[in-house]
Amino acid sequence: MPYLFPELEFEEMAEAATKQSTVHRAKSLGAYCTDSQVTDFLVWWAIRKPGDVVLDPNFGGGVFLRSAAKRLRQIGGDAKQGVYGVELDPVVHGEISALLRREFGIASGHLPVSDFFDLSPGAIPKADAVVGNPPFIRYQLFSGAAREKALARAAEEGLRLSSMASSWMPFLVHGIRFLKTCGRLAMVVPFEIGHAAYARPLLEHLAKLN
Numbered sequence: 001m002p003y004l005f006p007e008l009e010f011e012e013m014a015e016a017a018t019k020q021s022t023v024h025r026a027k028s029l030g031a032y033c034t035d036s037q038v039t040d041f042l043v044w045w046a047i048r049k050p051g052d053v054v055l056d057p058n059f060g061g062g063v064f065l066r067s068a069a070k071r072l073r074q075i076g077g078d079a080k081q082g083v084y085g086v087e088l089d090p091v092v093h094g095e096i097s098a099l100l101r102r103e104f105g106i107a108s109g110h111l112p113v114s115d116f117f118d119l120s121p122g123a124i125p126k127a128d129a130v131v132g133n134p135p136f137i138r139y140q141l142f143s144g145a146a147r148e149k150a151l152a153r154a155a156e157e158g159l160r161l162s163s164m165a166s167s168w169m170p171f172l173v174h175g176i177r178f179l180k181t182c183g184r185l186a187m188v189v190p191f192e193i194g195h196a197a198y199a200r201p202l203l204e205h206l207a208k209l210n
Contacts, residue, residue, distance in 0.1 A: 038188070039067040039131075046129035046186040050077035053125055056132040057116040057175050059085035062096040064132045069104040079104040084124050085111045117149045117174060126180045133188040134171035150174075159205050162198035166190075169202050176209065 047054055047068060054072075056064040062085075069079035083106050087093040093113040100106045112124070150170040154161050157173050168189060176185060193199045 036063050036067065039063045040070075042186040042188075043067045043071045043129070043131055046131050046184045047071045047075070047077075049128070050075050051082070052077065052128040053082050053084065053180075054129045054131060055124060055127040055175075055178055056085040057130065057178070058132050058134055058171070059087045059096065059111070060089075060092060060133070062100055065096075065100055065106070066103070068129075068131060069100070069106065080106055083110060084127065086114055086116050086119065086124070087111070088113070088115050115146075115149075116171065117146075117153050121177045124178060127178055127183060128180055129184045129186060130175045130179055131186045132175075134168040134175075136166060136168050136190065157205070159201060161201065164196075164198040169199070172202065173205065176206075 043054070043064065050072065052072070054068040056068070059065050065083055065085045069083050071077075072079045072082050083100075083104070085097075085100075087096070090113050093111070097106075097108060097111045100111065101108065112119075147167075150167060151161055151165070153174040154170040157177065159173055161169055172185070172187060172189070175187070179185065193203065
């Protein structure tokens with residue numbers, strides 16, 4: 001029987017793990033924490049059947065994956081089979097994947113350490129729900145090869161993003177490619193999605209998918 005971390009204990013351990021990757025490095029990767037009440041609500045909406053598969057493409061401190069695993073257990077599902085996640089930072093990945101494996105038995109093969117933009121659909125089984133908090137790197141710092149790779153992934157979906165686009169925009173577009181038909185996307189996005197002119201192509205792209 002897996003060891004069940006109390007909610008606060010898990011969050012404290014996850015926070016300690018992410019701090020091992022310095023604050024500067026975490027911010028450079030666009031990492032921001034999400035409260036467990038937010039993650040619980042989003043996965044409650046996104047995961048609806050015991051057999052659902054869920055993916056967090058930027059799992060960081062693991063709060064979305066833990067909420068997803070709890071949700072699957074509550075509705076009679078199997079977190080070992082249905083939970084997948086990707087994380088770029090090897091230090092954070094090692095600590096958080098160990099916690100998730102200990103509590104829920106999630107196999108390391110379900111939690112690759114990788115740049116999400118390096119993965120193509122098929123590298124991970126398509127999901128019923130893609131959840132998470134994408135990296136937030138402002139366009140001024142979102143540059144070079146990383147930017148070119150991200151924008152190329154968006155272009156593969158026919159979406160040409162503005163030079164003002166921050167990292168979270170191509171991340172959402174690429175995440176959609178990992179959804180099954182009629183899958184659900186439940187991700188934290190900045191307020192600017194509702195008013196920034198450069199976000200309009202993304203909104204139009206999302207609207208076409210409904």
